[in-house]
Amino acid sequence: xxxxxxxxxxxxxxxxxxxxxxxxxxxxxxxxxxxxxxxxxxxxxxxxxxxxxxxxxxxxxxxxxxxxxxxxxxxxxxxxxxxxxxxxxxxxxxxxxxxxxxxxxxxxxxxxxxxxxxxxxxxxxxxxxxxxxxxxxxxxxxxxxxxxxxxxxxxxxxxxxxxxxxxxxxxxxxxxxxxxxxxxxxxxxxxxxxxxxxxxxxxxxxxxxxxxxxxxxxxxxxxxxxxxxxxxxxxxxxxxxxxxxxxxxxxxxxxxxxxxxxxxxxxxxxxxxxxxxxxxxxxxxxxxxxxxxxxxxxxxxxxxxxxxxxxxxxxxxxxxxxxxxxxxxxxxxxxxxxxxxxxxxxxxxxxxxxxxxxxxxxxxxxxxxxxxxxxxxxxxxxxxxxxxxxxxxxxxxxxxxxxxxxxxxxxxxxxxxxxxxxxxxxxxxxxxxxxxxxxxxxxxxxxxxxxxxxxxxxxxxxxxxxxxxxxxxxxxxxxxxxxxxxxxxxxxxxxxxxxxxxxxxxxxxxxxxxxxxxxxxxxxxxxxxxxxxxxxxxxxxxxxxxxxxxxxxxxxxxxxxxxxxxxxxxxxxxxxxxxxxxxxxxxxxxxx
Amino acid sequence: xxxxxxxxxxxxxxxxxxxxxxxxxxxxxxxxxxxxxxxxxxxxxxxxxxxxxxxxxxxxxxxxxxxxxxxxxxxxxxxxxxxxx
Numbered sequence: 209x210x211x212x213x214x215x216x217x218x219x220x221x222x223x224x225x226x227x228x229x230x231x232x233x234x235x236x237x238x239x240x241x242x243x244x245x246x247x248x249x250x251x252x253x254x255x256x257x258x259x260x261x262x263x264x265x266x267x268x269x270x271x272x273x274x275x276x277x278x279x280x281x282x283x284x285x286x287x288x289x290x291x292x293x294x295x296x297x298x299x300x301x302x303x304x305x306x307x308x309x310x311x312x313x314x315x316x317x318x319x320x321x322x323x324x325x326x327x328x329x330x331x332x333x334x335x336x337x338x339x340x341x342x343x344x345x346x347x348x349x350x351x352x353x354x355x356x357x358x359x360x361x362x363x364x365x366x367x368x369x370x371x372x373x374x375x376x377x378x379x380x381x382x383x384x385x386x387x388x389x390x391x392x393x394x395x396x397x398x399x400x401x402x403x404x405x406x407x408x409x410x411x412x413x414x415x416x417x418x419x420x421x422x423x424x425x426x427x428x429x430x431x432x433x434x435x436x437x438x439x440x441x442x443x444x445x446x447x448x449x450x451x452x453x454x455x456x457x458x459x460x461x462x463x464x465x466x467x468x469x470x471x472x473x474x475x476x477x478x479x480x481x482x483x484x485x486x487x488x489x490x491x492x493x494x495x496x497x498x499x500x501x502x503x504x505x506x507x508x509x510x511x512x513x514x515x516x517x518x519x520x521x522x523x524x525x526x527x528x529x530x531x532x533x534x535x536x537x538x539x540x541x542x543x544x545x546x547x548x549x550x551x552x553x554x555x556x557x558x559x560x561x562x563x564x565x566x567x568x569x570x571x572x573x574x575x576x577x578x579x580x581x582x583x584x585x586x587x588x589x590x591x592x593x594x595x596x597x598x599x600x601x602x603x604x605x606x607x608x609x610x611x612x613x614x615x616x617x618x619x620x621x622x623x624x625x626x627x628x629x630x631x632x633x634x635x636x637x638x639x640x641x642x643x644x645x646x647x648x649x650x651x652x653x654x655x656x657x658x659x660x661x662x663x664x665x666x667x668x669x670x671x672x673x674x675x676x677x678x679x680x681x682x683x684x685x686x687x688x689x690x691x692x693x694x695x696x697x698x699x700x701x702x703x704x705x706x707x708x709x710x711x712x713x714x715x716x717x718x719x720x721x722x723x724x725x726x727x728x729x730x731x732x733x734x735x736x737x738x739x740x741x742x743x744x745x746x747x748x749x750x751x752x753x754x755x756x757x758x759x760x761x762x763x764x765x766x767x768x769x770x771x772x773x774x775x776x777x778x779x780x781x782x783x784x785x786x787x788x789x790x791x792x793x794x795x796x797x798x799x800x
Numbered sequence: 801x802x803x804x805x806x807x808x809x810x811x812x813x814x815x816x817x818x819x820x821x822x823x824x825x826x827x828x829x830x831x832x833x834x835x836x837x838x839x840x841x842x843x844x845x846x847x848x849x850x851x852x853x854x855x856x857x858x859x860x861x862x863x864x865x866x867x868x869x870x871x872x873x874x875x876x877x878x879x880x881x882x883x884x885x
Contacts, residue, residue, distance in 0.1 A: 274855075279836070279851055279854065279855075282832060282851075282854035282855050285854065285855055285858075285859060286828045286832055286833075286854060286858050286859070289858070289859045289862050290824065290828050290858065290862055292862060292866065293820070293821070293824045293862050293865055293866060294824075296866045296869060296870075297817050297820060297821065297865075297866075297869055298817070301873070415856060418846070418847070418855075418856075419844070419845040419846035419847045419852070419856075420845075420846055421846065429846035430846060431846055431847060431848070431851070432846070447840065447847075447848050447851040448837075448840070449836055449837065453833060453834060453836075456833050457829060457833050457834070460828065460829065460832075460833065461829070464828075482884045483884060484870070484873070484874055484877070484883075484884055487866075487869065487870040487873055487874075488867075488870045490866055490870075491863065491866035491867045491869075491870055494862060494863050494866055495863055498859050498860070498862070498863050501859055502855075502856055502859055502860070505855040505856070705814075785806065788806070788809075788810055788813070789801070789806060789809060789810075789882045790877055790882055790883065790884050791801075791882045791883075791884060
């Protein structure tokens with residue numbers, strides 16, 4: 209079978225599996241639709257959380273970012289795992305004890321305010337749509353590269369699958385589908401990594417292979433070799449940091465607090481039976497996530513070495529087949545600056561503007577001709593970071609079935625995250641907006657119907673975003689984390705740990721975080737992108753990391769306002785007491 | 801449940817969380833970012849130490865922290881008679 213036939217086979221089989229699971233675990237009540245009835249086993253919930261969390265960005269892009277940024281890429285590794293420590297220690301057990309369906313539920317009840325609930329609903333919907341658009345796009349990309357269907361057809365197939373199991377299955381269907389998707393995605397990520405690790409270092413575990421000596425010469429460590437190669441070619445040295453320390457610090461903190469505050473992750477901890485299950489479930493989730501996250505830097509280093517060795521100083525006519533395929537896809541470009549017919553891969557950008565713009569002509573060596581200007585540097589090669597995970601199995605000359613597996617894994621990562629996000633959006637609409645605010649008299653059956661309807665509409669909107677991506681999708685991902693950090697993190701944290709935290713403080717804190725963070729990002733990303741340089745940033749903090757500063761302001765405002773306004777009513781203080789202990793303490797505390 | 805029991809339960813909880821967050825902060829923000837260059841002069845197998853913390857060590861520590869937290873909290877629950885069935 210060809211690689212393409214194998215890809216069809218693997219992707220087809222996994223889709224049949226997801227649909228089968230969805231049919232077997234349909235939801236029949238709002239409790240099942242929102243939180244899977246609260247009966248999910250903690251290990252299963254851990255795997256579902258991991259799939260929910262690891263998106264197309266983790267699976268397809270992260271190793272690529274690390275491959276080209278080296279040590280600076282660690283902000284994603286630490287940020288997207290360290291957030292689970294905050295989630296497990298500060299949020300998960302208490303929100304499980306609170307026992308309602310959504311994050312706006314918590315905000316609305318704890319702060320006894322419909323206004324607070326509405327601000328939370330708006331944040332949830334904005335954050336989730338931002339995120340889901342990127343997932344649908346990821347689905348389209350995998351389809352178009354590997355199955356050679358049109359990118360829009362890819363998005364529509366993806367929509368159909370997600371539509372099926374989220375509208376029908378709700379949280380219950382999604383949970384068990386996500387468990388299966390986790391297995392598919394981790395298998396697809398680890399198999400090529402293990403393969404390549406054995407070839408390059410002889411060590412089957414990529415996390416250890418990264419720190420081993422290279423195969424065939426036990427006197428040279430792999431990372432030293434890579435540092436040497438990057439240094440020699442005038443690139444940034446792989447294991448050394450280049451970003452300013454303060455920016456790394458703030459970005460990592462924003463990613464951590466944002467992770468802990470992301471509604472689609474938090475809501476997963478409402479699905480386990482007990483508080484102690486929520487605690488241990490967070491631990492399992494991080495084990496499952498860490499498997500991929502500790503492998504990613506190894507994949508990155510292996511790929512960088514392979515690319516340099518396979519391409520640099522090789523004549524274009526002798527380049528491997530994969531190079532030409534990705535050049536056709538528009539993700540690689542070569543500009544023969546010195547006219548020697550060889551590819552010179554060096555540090556610095558090759559093209560100006562940096563993304564390739566192809567003419568329809570061919571150059572003298574048969575390469576796609578570019579209309580970009582040459583930069584003054586010696587580098588002749590443009591590589592899109594996103595191809596690392598997808599192209600690496602081919603680069604390392606692995607068998608076709610491994611290449612096919614990666615496509616199925618990328619789809620599993622994108623679909624599982626999209627489904628989790630769509631569920632959060634539909635719940636925010638049917639439960640928080642309709643049931644709790646606009647139409648409190650609807651029956652449970654009607655609410656469930658609205659939930660399904662909202663999920664269907666959300667799938668369609670997400671699909672439209674995937675087909676016509678607003679140009680700003682990549683830019684707004686910084687938004688999702690920054691906003692989650694600056695709005696939800698402070699009010700949830702203080703809601704649990706600070707009994708005197710009241711309604712006025714919560715609303716002003718959320719608005720402070722929301723307005724400050726979004727103004728900063730909108731200014732540098734949309735209003736004046738040319739000013740987006742470290743010289744103009746406040747304290748040298750990039751828009752990616754500004755959520756941390758927004759969070760600090762938000763905390764400050766919350767503490768200030770709560771000092772000058774009246775404390776929350778007694779029953780709210782009792783509610784806080786109650787969520788702090790695993791067992792029901794309510795009446796007994798009041799008696800004493 | 802008595803008010804004093806609940807207060808002592810909450811104090812033990814907060815103390816544990818503070819200790820664990822100190823470790824969390826040390827392995828990521830301190831070892832992986834602030835002291836990255838300093839630690840990079842030391843070797844840990846084939847890794848520079850700072851690079852190891854930021855790409856591997858911090859993540860392993862996070863996993864261990866959450867398991868330890870879950871285990872300790874179960875003990876604290878039992879010690880205060882608030883464990884779940």
